[in-house]
Amino acid sequence: MNKFLPIILSLLVSSIFFNIPAKAENNLNILSSSGTASIYAEPDTAIFSFAIETENKFLTQALQENTNKAQKVMFEIKKLIGKDDSIKTTGFNVNPIYNYDNKERKSILSGYRVTNRISVKTKKLSDAGKIIDTAIKNGANKADDLDFMIENKEKYSSKLLKTASEQAKQKAYATAEALGLCIKGINRVSTMFSDETISPYYRGTFSSMEMKGSSDGATPPIEAGEVKLNATVSVDFIIENLK
Numbered sequence: 001m002n003k004f005l006p007i008i009l010s011l012l013v014s015s016i017f018f019n020i021p022a023k024a025e026n027n028l029n030i031l032s033s034s035g036t037a038s039i040y041a042e043p044d045t046a047i048f049s050f051a052i053e054t055e056n057k058f059l060t061q062a063l064q065e066n067t068n069k070a071q072k073v074m075f076e077i078k079k080l081i082g083k084d085d086s087i088k089t090t091g092f093n094v095n096p097i098y099n100y101d102n103k104e105r106k107s108i109l110s111g112y113r114v115t116n117r118i119s120v121k122t123k124k125l126s127d128a129g130k131i132i133d134t135a136i137k138n139g140a141n142k143a144d145d146l147d148f149m150i151e152n153k154e155k156y157s158s159k160l161l162k163t164a165s166e167q168a169k170q171k172a173y174a175t176a177e178a179l180g181l182c183i184k185g186i187n188r189v190s191t192m193f194s195d196e197t198i199s200p201y202y203r204g205t206f207s208s209m210e211m212k213g214s215s216d217g218a219t220p221p222i223e224a225g226e227v228k229l230n231a232t233v234s235v236d237f238i239i240e241n242l243k
Contacts, residue, residue, distance in 0.1 A: 028187055031176060034234040035167030037160045043148035043197075043227045046128050049090065049119040050135045051142035055097065057111040063094070066114040069139030073118060076138050080131050081122045091117035117144065128222040148197055148224045157193055160231035164191075168235045180242050187236040194230045 052069045056062035070089070077087050093115045098107040118140070120131060125148070132143065150156070176183050 029239045030187060031172055031181070031183070031237045031239045032234065033168045033172035033175070033237065034232060035164040035169075035171065036230065036232045037163040037167065038228055038230045039156050039160055040226050040228055041150060041156060043125065043150050043224050045121065045123055045149050045151040046125050046146070046224065047119065047121045047149065048128070048132065048146040049117055049144040050132075050140035051144055052116045052118070052140050053113065053142055055111055055113045059094070059112045062112045062114045066116050070116045070118065072138045073135050073140050076134050077120060077131055080124070080127055080134060081120065082124055085120070085122040085124065087118065087120045089116060090119045091115070125224050128224070132222070146222075148227065150195060150227050150229065153193070153195065153229065156229050157231065160193070160229060161191060161233060164231045164233040165235070168233050172235065172237050176237070176239060181239045182242050183237045184240055185238045187238050189236075190234045192230075192232040192234075196228050196230070197225055 050073070052066055052073060054062050054066040054069065056065060074087055081087065095113045095115075096109055097111045097113055099110045100106070101108045118135075120135075122128070122131065124131075128146075132146075136143070173183060175181075
């Protein structure tokens with residue numbers, strides 16, 4: 001993974017809504033405009049979760065086995081993550097297991113299933129594969145999810161919102177000038193900010209590790225990809241006819 005990826009700013013086509021005939025409830029004529037901006041950047045945080053699932057005829061034994069494995073997984077992962085990273089239990093379930101007895105024609109209790117879900121949040125993206133492999137080797141038998149994100153969105157949000165706002169303003173003024181209108185002020189502004197992973201890890205690699213760790217000592221390749229941050233600004237401009 002490159003330490004730095006070029007940040008590409010792209011402006012998307014904004015939409016303009018013109019509605020002079022219908023006045024707003026406060027008797028204002030409104031010209032609505034929106035601007036959108038996006039940026040591609042390298043993620044700074046990985047969040048992934050595992051499940052430790054144990055089954056036994058006796059509940060106490062199923063619980064004890066699960067507790068032992070969970071403690072081992074958390075102990076080993078704490079050796080790999082940074083001091084500002086975190087690992088925690090996010091779910092714990094105990095469910096009875098029933099098997100249908102054809103002879104008795106009813107479901108018979110055959111044991112218990114205990115599930116312990118653990119979530120890891122880390123800034124050490126280069127060690128994602130090692131952390132996953134360590135979890136599997138020490139007792140985690142289900143790989144639930146893996147997400148990459150940008151935690152410090154404020155680093156980009158101001159620039160995106162400014163660009164989207166300028167675009168909405170330029171489109172509105174251009175439309176008003178072409179139609180012989182004058183923009184007198186702003187009635188309402190709304191903003192929206194979102195993010196999405198564009199090139200995520202290879203999901204097959206993560207899910208195929210279920211129930212087993214790497215046998216040759218090599219950690220699985222995990223590609224963080226890119227995160228796309230989007231900002232949309234919608235503005236209702238107050239307009240009047242030119243005199």
